[in-house]
Amino acid sequence: MSTTADTRAAAAPRPRAGAARPTGLAGAGALARLLAPIRAHLAACAVLSALSAGAGITPYIAVAEIARIMIDGAPGAHAAVWTWVGIGAAGAGAWLLLLVQSSRIGHYADAAILHDLRVRIVRHLGALPLGWFRASGSGRVKRAMTGDLEEMHEVIAHALGQLTGAVTVIAAGTGYLLFVDVRMALVVLGVLGLMAVCYRVSMRSMTTHMERLTAADARISAAGVEYADGIQVVKTFGAGGRVLRRFDEAVDEHTRAFAAWVSEVRYSSAASRLLGSETAVLTAVAAAGSVLVADGSLGTADLVAFLVVAVGLPNSILPAVTASQGVRKGRMGAANIERLLSHPPLPEPERPRTPVGHSVEFDRVAFSYDGVTDAVADVSAVCPPGRVTAIVGPSGAGKTTLAGLLPRFYDVTGGAVRIGGADVRSIPSRRLLAMMSLVFQDVALLRDSVAENIRIGRPGPATRRFAGRRPPHASTT
Known part of the structure; x- marks a missing residue:
């Protein structure tokens, strides 16, 4: 004997496995909240990175000062040259020592916090309703456990130190150039300022494009997992075309998203890279310096200092740009992880009951x-x-x-x-x-x-x- 329940209620479509939810900077403070347990380590890493960068630019300043001393030919130049040689060597040694310590602390903090986050995610996943997995699919879990945590790893172990060091080098180098000659320093700052404006224009819609790319990545991952998990059914019933079509559509969407981003920023990005290159700074320094040297308002020794130090400043621009992009991605990854951890777990009863029978x-x-x-x-x-x-x-x-x-x-x-x-x-x-x-x-x-x-x-x-x-x-x- 059987009992039949015919439920013909109008049904809403069930969520598709692996359907991507909107991602992005849902919580601007998500990264800070997740990294709160290692805040002291991050502060120490930032301080050591700044000191390391300051020590790293010392040899360049020493070379510039040695050139100025030798060109001027002032009395006691021999002793002054060896003094700057010692300062440059000490700076190089301090740079290496501080860099190693900063990297050690950063990677130690990275390993500790990512381990804790993985444990938190796994425990939280174990408490979620099973229906959540059917609706979300494995793509979202894979993204949180690999991609999002990898983005946070880049912030903790690399981007923070790179960004702090780059800012320190630019600040220290600019300070030295202002000390040598304010006019030439303003020329260098003008070139770098134009580069910053172009970079800002190219990054004005980065969040929107990254959200679209992240959603496309999730669709590709979900479609790939779906195909791999169902390969036996696909081969048995010949449904590979339909399954692969979803994968192709996800790849096409990723391609369109990337092409739209490139199309929007190709000119501003190219301009920022050109203005932030050694060639652009060298051209500006050589042109302005030649005019000032010709009218006698700038010494040749001072021009040499700019050719040594100012031309090296763009080498710190690219790490700063890369690090800032890494921080943006880390914030997005942290927001995704926090969104996952905020999903309510399956409520457990405060007063458990024992069933009587099996009806x-x-x-x-x-x-x-x-x-x-x-x-x-x-x-x-x-x-x-x-x-x-x-x-x-x-x-x-x-x-x-x-x-x-x-x-x-x-x-x-x-x-x-x-x-x-x-x-x-x-x-x-x-x-x-x-x-x-x-x-x-x-x-x-x-x-x-x-x-x-x-x-x-x-x-x-x-x-x-x-x-x-x-x-x-x-x-x-």
């Missing part, structure tokens, strides 16, 4: 995926123990949704689902799942033997004996 009851059950349209509405049915109960209906009627409410893949938005008279929300999730044997329509096996896959659900001696048996008519598994 299943759907009492005026309603559920909505989006909070607007009901996937099932006002469904009532009783499934007595010892009988086979079938839920039938056309595609989209809510059969899978209704079945998913019993093991709490989702919690009902109206009514109640009971087992043995106890609301499933009052039964601890571990006990609830232990009471059931579930066979999903999308089966996934771990890369191990059949016996080990069986033991995952019920470890113990009895399972080992069962898993070790070989059916008499089975030749292969």
